[in-house]
Amino acid sequence: MKFGETLKSSLIKDYAYYYINYDELKYAVKKGLENNNGRWNNQLEEQFVDTLQQELDKVYSFFKLKHKEILRRVKEIESLVEKTVQASKNVTDIQDYEYFEQDFQDLEEELSDIIADVHDLNTFTRLNYIGFQKILKKHDKLTKMILKPIFQARLNANPFFKDNLDGLIVKLSKNYDLVRTKGNPVKGDSSAGGKMQNFxxxxxxxxxxxxxxxxxxxxxxxxxxxxxxNSNKEFETxxxxxxxxxxxxxxxxxxxxxxxxxxxxxxxxxxxxxxxxxxxxxxxxxxxxxxxxxxxxxxxxxxxxxxxxxxxxxxxxxxxxxxxxxxxxxxxxxxxxxxxxxxxxxxxxxxxxxxxxxxxxxxxxxxxxxxxxxxxxxxxxxxxxxxxxxxxxxxxxxxxxxxxxxxxxxxxxxxxxxxxxxxxxxxxxxxxxxxxxxxxxxxxxxxxxxxxxxxxxxxxxxxxxxxxxxxxxxxxxxxxxxxxxxxxxxxxxKKDATYGIISKHRLLEDGSNGGQIDEEELIGSSTNYGSVxxxxxxxxxxxxxxxxxxxxxxxxxxxxxxxxxxxxxxxxxxxxxxxxxxxxxxxxxxxxxxxxxVEPKVYFATERTFLSWLSISLIFGATAHTLLNYGDVISLLTAGCFYLTAILTILYSSGVYVFRVISIRNKRAVRYDDQIGPRLVCGALAFSVFVSFLFRYLK
Known part of the structure; x- marks a missing residue:
């Protein structure tokens, strides 16, 4: 999908005006080239840079405004959570307990809304940064004038895309944990648990x-x-x-x-x-x-x-x-x-x-x-x-x-x-x-x-x-x-449109659930994707x-x-x-x-297989020796075939054994099954028996 289409499909309606106007910038480059016989001059470059700067100012101003709003909301809810937790510790009456239950539920909904706004702002900044990079690349390619490294300095001076949200996430996590546990978060050594047995x-x-x-x-x-x-100090990157x-x-x-x-x-x-x-x-x-x-x-x-x-x-x-x-x-x-x-x-x-x-x-x-x-x-x-x-x-x-x-x-x-x-x-x-x-x-x-x-x-x-x-x-x-x-x-x-962070106004825009908002859909879906x-x-x-x-x-x-x-x-x-x-x-x-x-039993299995081959060879040899006792020419020929089969079986099985041992020792990923040996042995045995019957019949 082209970036312009991606931008249109991903933008949030409430933020629509503040996104980079990618299509207009792309059109300005193409129109300028068409009106000037395919050449790009300094005047067109100045106009384009001015327009691009206006887009950057628009995006950066909105980012700062929205970021301050989120920080203000986080600070306010921190105060509310602290007051609610302190007040709930003195609860003795059942009715008061139910009252605080509702308070905690309201706080959780507000935190969920802030979390959704943090996600939306992060998506907004990433899309706009990619948009600036895309249009600069397209400009340099079409006009043959290099602007990207120069304008990057302006982007760095307005770093809407460099905001580190880790500190904010730590604060949201702390408050959400307090609200989720009704003011009784799990306490203990942060490094504990690693010594637990039977796990x-x-x-x-x-x-x-x-x-x-x-x-x-x-x-x-x-x-x-x-x-x-260290929860006693403010979080630093x-x-x-x-x-x-x-x-x-x-x-x-x-x-x-x-x-x-x-x-x-x-x-x-x-x-x-x-x-x-x-x-x-x-x-x-x-x-x-x-x-x-x-x-x-x-x-x-x-x-x-x-x-x-x-x-x-x-x-x-x-x-x-x-x-x-x-x-x-x-x-x-x-x-x-x-x-x-x-x-x-x-x-x-x-x-x-x-x-x-x-x-x-x-x-x-x-x-x-x-x-x-x-x-x-x-x-x-x-x-x-x-x-x-x-x-x-x-x-x-x-x-x-x-x-x-x-x-x-x-x-x-x-x-x-x-x-x-x-x-x-x-x-x-x-x-x-x-x-x-x-x-x-x-x-x-x-x-x-x-x-x-x-x-x-x-x-x-x-x-x-x-x-x-x-x-x-x-x-x-x-x-x-x-x-x-x-x-x-x-x-x-996405496997499921309801999985992930989805803001309330985005759900209302899409008409999901017929306008009904399910809290579980806002942050984490209850859909089961199945186990790994x-x-x-x-x-x-x-x-x-x-x-x-x-x-x-x-x-x-x-x-x-x-x-x-x-x-x-x-x-x-x-x-x-x-x-x-x-x-x-x-x-x-x-x-x-x-x-x-490779487990130790693998070596023993290889040896047992080799010994089984040797056993078969001994049977062939004993058969040949028995045939020699008959003393005629036909028995001699048949015994020779069985002796040859026994010798070839020994040589083949020895070679396979050595190959497997070396491969296993070196952990080589090769084929360890034998697709040739059994067929050859059966063929040699059938040939030896056939020779015996053939000469007996001809005699």
Whole structure:
């Protein structure tokens, strides 16, 4: 659909006058060229720039007015919520309780209306910004005069499109949580819940297009509050920043281990929260465990002062010294300190032994949604995701002997960096972490959300893996399955017009429900899109080479013979309707990594199959030896056929056994079923018997 048509179909009637007049601007360019014999002069350029500036002033003025209105409404409702909550605490009479019930209901409706207005304003700004970019591009193309980089400065001076709504969303979340719980929000340690036992933790990852980020946040806050670690201070953008430095060696062993999901594969990183001035960092080790081990993949970490990181990595500051003060303070148990010290020793030894160094930095702003003290449902949304090189593999010492480069901080989009040093990821990353008892279904609203048009499932997505595969192409030969399809637009049409954020006046315009407004339709639909299911029709791959073709990005990439190996089934938990329905080709000189799960019993099954072949060979040999006892020429010929069949069976089965063992050991995605061997054996046996009967008959 052309942008002009998209604009007309998406605009809000109440805001219609304040949108960019895209069609008029486009007509002005074409008309000017037609009236001037296809040439564009300075006078036409000045007129066009003046008109464009008027459109920008109109959009920016309306944005400021609407933004101030929303801030005023938020401030007013904050005061009303606080007064209502305080007054409700003294309720003793049933009639008074019912009165406050109605008050809370009214406040919830008002908050829902504000949430809808925030969504509408966000949609308004995005459409207008795209409109300015589109018309500037069209102008430069048709007139051959370059205006886009010049007018971009004016856009930056009127930054209606740069407004950060995170602070506003935090306030709305806090008030909505108070209203939803009637002034009794869940309290507890924001980090608690991770130690709960007898729970199975399930993590799935999704990509979110920038057009859908704000709407998704507003939908989630209706069900879960924004997790704020320090509620005593005003929210700042820097509070949501998370940076991690990943380590690896020159062979990229940690990259390949995490990519192929090998048993015991580790990731070592240093993480800090907030800006570069943060004093405390965390050294973390993630260890992957295969399901057949009976263990779960774990992430363990320990704190360290930023000033001690360099000495720790060099080995001059030991793990014992690191926890010496903690032992004296006695705030933690001896067992806990011993565990942390053992972890620090193992990480330090691995870094020194394998000569690891900083390789990749990831940066993003995270909005986390979770009930304090309850980690059964935790949702995080990472935006402005960037991967930045920290290595010296090309001879450039980016860290200059330090454990991290100091020429950047948290100032996204890091314009000071050269393009070859940074990968700005085009989407936000949504992580849904569920801790549910075995057999228990996830909440209905979560199932609806992950099945909606707002997200695209990309299981096993890794920021570290993506950064290395895109920024260090000369260092890696295997790439993740999602990389060849990064140019595909993940936006999808709505499955249901009532799902998402819909303002009241928009519903009235469309005539939905005959003019009746259903509160549930305004923020989150009650429509059930169905649970996440495995899409077996996409589990196909033709080859694992430079021309790898796959029907469906999210497939496990191959149907392996189940007696020997099987793909990681969790790799394929994909909702129906994924947009990745096209064949793709691996980058030149690369191969697509195929995660294959190999359990110990696979090796034994391979040996048992080989022994079965040997048993058949012995039967053929015994048959041949028996025929020799008859002593005539016909028996001799027939025995020779059986001996030859036995020898060929032994050679063939030995070759197949060696091939399977090597393939399983290397986790190669090849065909493990045998379609030729049984047919050859049956054919050889039939031929031997036929020879015997033929000569007996001729005799």
């Amino acid at each position: 199975v933790r399930q993590t799935t990852k999704y990509w979110v297009h920038p057009d859908n980020i704000t709407e998704l946040k507003l939908i989630i806050l209706k069900h879960l509050p924004v997790l704020v670690f 820097e509070d949501s920043a998370i940076s991690s430095i990943y380590f690896d060696d020159k062979k990229m062993d940690l990259y390949y281990g995490r990519l192929l999901k090998t048993e015991g594969a580790e990731a070592i990183r240093i993480r800090w929260y907030g800006g570069m001035s943060t004093e405390t960092c965390f050294i973390e080790r993630k260890t992957h465990r295969e399901d057949w081990t009976g263990e779960k993949s774990v992430k363990a970490r320990f704190p360290i002062k930023e000033s001690k990181v360099n000495d720790f990595l060099k080995g001059s500051f030991t793990a014992k010294q690191l926890f010496e003060k903690a032992r004296k303070d006695g705030k933690k148990s001896k067992e806990e300190i011993d565990s942390l010290e053992r972890l620090a020793q193992e990480v330090q030894y691995r870094v020194l032994k394998d000569k690891m160094r900083p390789v990749m930095r990831t940066f993003y702003n995270r909005t986390a949604f979770q009930l304090p003290g309850d980690a059964r449902v935790r949702i995080s949304l990472d935006t402005e995701l960037s991967m930045i090189r920290e290595d010296n593999f090309d001879g450039i010492d980016r860290t200059k002997g330090n454990w991290r480069r100091m020429d950047i901080g948290v100032n996204f989009p890091f314009n000071q960096l050269p393009d070859e040093d940074i990968e700005r990821f085009p989407y936000a990353v949504l992580e849904v972490k569920l801790q549910t008892q075995m057999g228990q279904e996830p909440p209905q609203w979560v199932r609806e959300m992950i099945s909606s048009h707002l997200v695209e499932a990309v299981p096993k997505f890794s920021k570290f893996i993506h950064g290395c595969s895109t920024l260090l192409p000369e260092m890696v030969s295997l790439v993740p399955f999602w990389q060849p399809q990064m140019d595909i637009d993940i936006r999808k049409p 299911q495995i899409n077996e029709s996409h589990n196909r791959i033709e080859d694992v080479s430079n021309n790898t073709k796959n029907e469906g990005l999210l497939a496990p990439l191959i149907d392996l013979f189940q007696k020997y190996t099987k793909p990681d089934n969790s790799f394929n938990k994909v909702p129906d309707g994924t947009i990745f329905e096209t064949a793709f080709t691996a980058p030149k000189g690369k191969k697509i990594a195929v995660p294959v799960r």
